Amino acid sequence: MNEIFELQYALDTFYFLMCGALVMWMAAGFAMLEAGLVRSKNTTEILTKNIALFAVACTMYMICGYHVMYGDLGNFFLSGITGDGATGVDEPATYAPSADFYFQVVFVATAMSIVSGAVAERMKLWAFLAFAVVMTGVIYPMEGSWTWGGNAVFGMYTLGDLGFSDFAGSGIVHMAGASAALAGVLLLGARKGKYGANGSINAIPGANLPMATLGTFILWLGWFGFNGGSVLATASVESANSVAVVFMNTNAAACGGLIGALILARLMFKKADLTMALNGALAGLVAITAEPSTPTALQATLFGALGGILVVFSIVTLDKLKIDDPVGAISVHGVVGLLGLLLVPITNEASSLSGQLIGAATIFIWVFGASAVVWSILKATMGIRVTEEEEFMGVDISECGMEAYPEFVNAKA
Amino acid sequence: MKLVTAVIKPFKLDEVREALGEIGVSGVTVTEVKGFGRQKGHTELYRGAEYVVDFLPKVKVEIALTDEMVESAVEAISKAAATGKIGDGKIFISQLDDAIRIRTGETGSDAI
Numbered sequence: 168m169n170e171i172f173e174l175q176y177a178l179d180t181f182y183f184l185m186c187g188a189l190v191m192w193m194a195a196g197f198a199m200l201e202a203g204l205v206r207s208k209n210t211t212e213i214l215t216k217n218i219a220l221f222a223v224a225c226t227m228y229m230i231c232g233y234h235v236m237y238g239d240l241g242n243f244f245l246s247g248i249t250g251d252g253a254t255g256v257d258e259p260a261t262y263a264p265s266a267d268f269y270f271q272v273v274f275v276a277t278a279m280s281i282v283s284g285a286v287a288e289r290m291k292l293w294a295f296l297a298f299a300v301v302m303t304g305v306i307y308p309m310e311g312s313w314t315w316g317g318n319a320v321f322g323m324y325t326l327g328d329l330g331f332s333d334f335a336g337s338g339i340v341h342m343a344g345a346s347a348a349l350a351g352v353l354l355l356g357a358r359k360g361k362y363g364a365n366g367s368i369n370a371i372p373g374a375n376l377p378m379a380t381l382g383t384f385i386l387w388l389g390w391f392g393f394n395g396g397s398v399l400a401t402a403s404v405e406s407a408n409s410v411a412v413v414f415m416n417t418n419a420a421a422c423g424g425l426i427g428a429l430i431l432a433r434l435m436f437k438k439a440d441l442t443m444a445l446n447g448a449l450a451g452l453v454a455i456t457a458e459p460s461t462p463t464a465l466q467a468t469l470f471g472a473l474g475g476i477l478v479v480f481s482i483v484t485l486d487k488l489k490i491d492d493p494v495g496a497i498s499v500h501g502v503v504g505l506l507g508l509l510l511v512p513i514t515n516e517a518s519s520l521s522g523q524l525i526g527a528a529t530i531f532i533w534v535f536g537a538s539a540v541v542w543s544i545l546k547a548t549m550g551i552r553v554t555e556e557e558e559f560m561g562v563d564i565s566e567c568g569m570e571a572y573p574e575f576v577n578a579k580a
Numbered sequence: 581m582k583l584v585t586a587v588i589k590p591f592k593l594d595e596v597r598e599a600l601g602e603i604g605v606s607g608v609t610v611t612e613v614k615g616f617g618r619q620k621g622h623t624e625l626y627r628g629a630e631y632v633v634d635f636l637p638k639v640k641v642e643i644a645l646t647d648e649m650v651e652s653a654v655e656a657i658s659k660a661a662a663t664g665k666i667g668d669g670k671i672f673i674s675q676l677d678d679a680i681r682i683r684t685g686e687t688g689s690d691a692i
Contacts, residue, residue, distance in 0.1 A: 369631060370629035372631065
């Protein structure tokens, strides 16, 4: 092993770990975004959900998820993963195997974070965490094994051979999370008071827009790790160039998404709806995630803008369909995730539209179907929704027993 | 003696205070309040869905005055608080039986 290779190994491993740490930070972004867009009486619970789901996701991925997704790289409980990447496997890697696990595991948590926002303000905490166990231990790793893992879908067909390509996970992570969320929302129902008996759609404004904005900034920052790390290496001229392009395009798409959503919201609603602008930036990021390495900066901006425009229409449409998603997660990650997949063949000749469609359908049908089964079982056994009175009081008190802002209640010290 | 109670737009408070000071009013009490009038609140959009703001924020200014001061005070408030737009507020005048300055024990118009 020569010294140049050792340096490359060290640098790639370091880069992988730092990108993973950035993606881990996205969990904070989701927590702040969701806490900002719910009412103050549901703040503690959404924060509990967000930080607990991260721990559950990482633990389940350690126990079995990584093995299900990458059978040749890791065993159950990650036994043997502490070895040397350069000599330990058939094909020498330029990074440590445990760094690969670390980078992969934070993606699982991201997928699960998407679910928590959509079912906010009415779901039971423990039912949600029970779902998180199955989602991060089995449902996500299965579809991950068919895509990034390269395995055949139940032995029938292999997505990679059909021209399916999803660079950092518009479909594999974001649309998958949104599919699970959609199944949950459909079984859970809308928040009380969201839709009136006479067909009216009522707004339930979020309590803390500074927090939602901070959350979006954090997600934006974390996304550089999400997409940038997905190059998987940086210690060569080729991979360094690719990393730089990915960073540039990821940023461009977020900007395009924000501008698209902000202008459209201004035209549609006569005022600049900040929450739509925030969703627009995230939509831009989701749209570029499937392929941030081949578009030009202008293309990335336009793809992002397309995502930002689509997300506004999607949020309004889901509301009309009475699918209550307090933070817009299904629109941002699901609808725009699909858009991201379908945009890939425009700039990446190695992929095909048919491959993208089959891949998207495979991910959606599996995750939505499996999630619907799990949610249904939870609904029939422990129940997934809090009582009407608990919902009115706020799930902070009913689920966590504490207020996020206790000064506002008359508590004797 | 009269108690003049004015409900005005919050951003007009400074101007009203100045106008009252100019005509020699020596003290006012201010409260932040919410309410609705003929305008009946207004609607806003959040993520494309409407919500109604039933009660709008206003400032309530209470002034105890001797009878001869009332007219000029009402004029000063009316002039300073007016924007000409809906929601400028109202002025109520009621009889005030007595007033007591706590420190000295003075009563009636001496206490104002």
